[in-house]
Amino acid sequence: MKMYLHDPYTTNFDAQIVTTIDNGITLDKTYFHPEGGGQPADRGYIDGISVADVQESEEGIVHYLPENTFHEGQPVRCEIDKNFRLYCMKSHTGAHIIFGAARKLLKNVRYAGFGIGKTSTRIDFGTGQKIDDNVLLEMEYLSNRVVLENRKILSYFSDEVEKRRLKDMVYAKEMPSGRIRVVEIADWDIAACSGTHFKSTQEIGLIKIIGKMKLQKGVTRIEFKIGDHALEECIDEKRILQDTAVLLKTSKREVTQKINNFFEDLKVKEKQIEELRENLTQKELEKLQETSIMMGEYNLYIGKISSKNPKELGLSSKRMVEKKDKSIVVLVADLNKTLMLAASCTDDVKIKLNEILRDVLREFGGGGGGSPTFFQAGGIATSYDILKKRIEEIILRNM
Ligand SMILES: [Zn+2]
Incomplete structure (x- = not known):
């Protein structure tokens, strides 16, 4: 029995x-x-x-x-084991309460799975609706209100007539045949279930929904903690908020506003940094105009540039050779562990940039491409000084 x-x-x-x-x-x-x-x-x-x-x-x-x-x-x-039994009773009863809340908040909710874990329990809901964080908050609020209201929970066996009344409220995936056991939380939820439950909702103590995850289209899993585990979760969350407030030197209620302010400030500062960097690049390019190295009949302009933007580097090298004769421009950006370069030359330069720079890549690694008059590359694993020396040697060799 x-x-x-x-x-x-x-x-x-x-x-x-x-x-x-x-x-x-x-x-x-x-x-x-x-x-x-x-x-x-x-x-x-x-x-x-x-x-x-x-x-x-x-x-x-x-x-x-x-x-x-x-x-x-x-x-x-x-x-x-009484403690474990009580934990299961809390989890099972809690699941019924949350299911009742879900029915109030979502349309056409169906049962898609349930499982009591070591410290948390999962319920899988079939619903076409999106369950967002606000729905979860409301679900947690309604569930705990039902706990506080100390509603009666009835468990009884039901016949075919009663089952017709329950047809849309069954907890199991399919209505079992024959007599079924019904678990009813007064004016909240009715389900067919053979688990162990309490006689009143307050015996659960506390329900804490801790997360959700989409299992497949139209099925969402909700995870919750119950009783002592829920209390620990609440304290943990409070501790996180408290630590965050201390870190931000503000009160708990002001945390969101303070973070928003930080992001606003950050946006302004990023814009300022970008403007300063653009100015710096401009200055570096101007300085480079005056420091060409004579390589036989050609002028080589080679230098390190602050810009880390490949597009900007490429455009700058193209702009620098405009209105020049017999000139080669090589702009190099230092990306900490590797170098990036953009090179351009005037049409009257006989050296093919794509040929000589491919040799450089072969030696130091990295990838890139281009034409005889324009070449761009990244991932070059060497220092700027070595790269500069090697480019000069190769140009001289190809004269
Ligand atoms: Zn149950």
């Missing part, structure tokens, strides 16, 4: 062994809840021997033990 369906609070009881199957035994009555419907198997002891697992099979509720020294007809003393 599944006694846990009628009295989930009893955790100590006497029973008699009906059958023994290998390491499993069945009892004439049991309060042990088997694994099923998202609820893990109860833990506990039978005559002091730890119960490894509890499963429901054709033989009934089978209690598995590490070794079976029992015989049929033997009276035994059973003890269920």
Whole structure:
């Protein structure tokens, strides 16, 4: 007999062994809840021997033990791990309350899964609607209000007539055939469920929704904590907010405003930095105009530029050779570990930039491309001085 369906609070009881199957035994009555419907198997002891697992099979509720020294007809003393049972009861009842809240907030909600984990529980909702953070907040608020209201929870067995009334409110994926067990939270939620639940909502203590995740199109998983675990989560969240407020030198309520102000300031500062950098690049380019190196008949302008923008570097090199004769411009940007370059030359230069610079890339690594008069490359793994020396040597060799 599944006694846990009628009295989930009893955790100590006497029973008699009906059958023994290998390491499993069945009892004439049991309060042990088997694994099923998202609820893990109860833990506990039978005559002091730890119960490894509890499963429901054709033989009934089978209690598995590490070794079976029992015989049929033997009276035994059973003890269920009360804390774990209470945790499961809280989680199961909490799930029904959250489901009721979801029905109030979302259209056409259907049950898509449930599972009690070590410290948190998941419920999978089928709904076409998007469940955003505000919906979750409202769901958490409504659920905890139902807890505080201490609504009655009824568990009873129902027949076919009653099932018609429940048709849209069933908790299981499909309405089971025959008699079903109904769990009803007064004026809030009705479901078909064979788990263990409390008699009133306040026994749960606290519900804390901790997250959501989209499982597939139209199915969202919500994770929540219950009782002590929920309390720890609340304290953790408060600690995070408190630390953030200290870091920002403000009060908890002003945190969002302060962060917004930081972002606004940052935007202004980034713009200022960009303007300064553009000015600096301009100055560097002007200075470079005056420092050409004679390479035979050609003028080589080579220098380091602050700009890290490849497009800007390329355009600057092109602009520099405009209105010049027999000139080669090589602009190099230092990207910490590698160098980036843009090179341009006037049409009267016989050296092909794409040929000579490809040789440079072959030597130092990096990638790039271009034409005889324009070449751009990045990822060059050497220092500026070595690169400069090598480019000068190659130009001289190709004269
Ligand atoms: Zn349930």
